[in-house]
Amino acid sequence: METQRRYDIDWLRVIAIGLLLIYHIAIIFQPWAMFIGFIKSDELLEGLWKPMTMLNVWRIPLLFYVSGMGLYFAMRKRNWKQLLLERTKRILLPFAFGFVAITTLHMFIFQKYYNLPIGYFPHAGHLWFLGNIFAYVVVLMPLFFYLKQNENGRLQNGLSHLMGSFAGPLLISIFFIIETVVVKPQPFAMYAQTWHGFFLGLLAFLFGFLFVYSGKTFWQTVLKWRWLYIGLAAVLFGIRYFIYATEAPGYLMAIESNCWIFGVFGLGYKYLNHPSKTLSYLSQAAYPIYIIHMFVLYAGAFLILPMTIPVFLKFIAITVFTVIMCYLIYEFILRRASFLRPLFGLKWISKNVDSGEIIEPQRSKI
Template sequence: MVKDKPERRYDLDWLRVIAVLLLIVYHCAIAFQPWAHKISFIQNVELMEGLWTAMEAMNIWRIPLIFVISGFAFASAMRARSVKEALIERTTRILVPAVFCSLLLVPLQFFVFQHYENIPLSYHAEPSYTWFLLNIFVYVLLTVTPLHWLKNKNELPAMPTLLSLPALFVLEAIFVTPEMYANFYMTMHGLYWALPHLFLVS
């Protein structure tokens, strides 16, 4: 039996491109902040602290945009895949690159920073800029079975889930109370905020 292949969503492809370009701009701007060296970025001599307001404003919707796109992509992929097929594909496309970057590319970045700052070289592995990939993979593990069950019942509801998101954000504001709303990196706020987006479908 040949499964129907989901129609390619070029609008989501372009949104993904925009999100990645904004990611590059955001991380370039970090070099002009007075705290850049504290997170192992090479800090520019001349600072532009006024950029931070724009960076925060960008982050508030840039990170959610990435998760919304991931949610659409995963739900669409689930329409033509079994649980096993979806897990294998997401492991290959998400977990493997995240682990590779965490163990090899991120340490190389730290080596460059340590050399520039005349700090003794040491191996330092962490998710760094691939943290969102690890988050997405956790969401996949949590949602792949419910999405498969809903698919089999032909009940993949986009609109009810979309309309429920504001209520979830209100609950987060009450119970999680993030100190910095624009900071999603390795925080409960970042973990909680994005999970509902994997239930969004095209």
């Protein structure tokens, strides 16, 4: 079977995790930061939250979509036992290790910053995402292998036909709208360790798989209509921002979220689907950096917030500190210490590590 590397999907994963770092650093400068366990700056930058309100409806759902796509490609050369073992090593092991050894670190820094009694309590923290993904793999694997065994059948052809029009991908928003009606999330972007985050992620993971399963038609559609999706998303964001003070009814935010995501998929397919050494490195680094970034940015806040410099420079300094320290920890510790690698989602052997790029099967009918 001919294959084509999907560099754009790898790039989108890297970019989404990069945006996650900026998003979490911006929280430090918001008045409600302590309510969700973040160190809070005494000086605020509430203006930072304006662009964040645009990002927060699609950045996490995008990662769930990409994760579902990644599972499709992982299944191409694995049976269910091999897949479950591989996902246990790559997702469940880092999640369990992070639960007891990584997420506690930033809480130690939080306690020290506020002169609280130092106490140890394991918790999922920002790694809730990994727990959700592993649960989706277990729950949906029977369905996915059934679909794999019936490729080129009526269901796949029907999905391919449905994805051939502008409205095709948007129709799945009906399921996301139903989720918001039933769960009633408050606010919409509260994904972490909530039923809303679990069910929204489940839907995005499922449809990410189905989009790739349906063939190349989906990608041709988002490529053709990318600016229309982005334009519709921008209009919905404008309505949300100016009429609803950034928290619109759930059904509108569900549609807006998918419009942003489909537009981003189209842009990625157009401009990012090519190899580079930078991508090869970053696609390996993104996962371990996601795991460690929280305690690094807390350490940055601990050191930089007490400084007598303008507040915006504090934001820049924490950002630079977080990026540099994450790179140094990854490059000189996690990447090189063989016994640590599997605990952070990397392979045991550091030499000749493959790029982790996603492979898309070429169908003869396309």
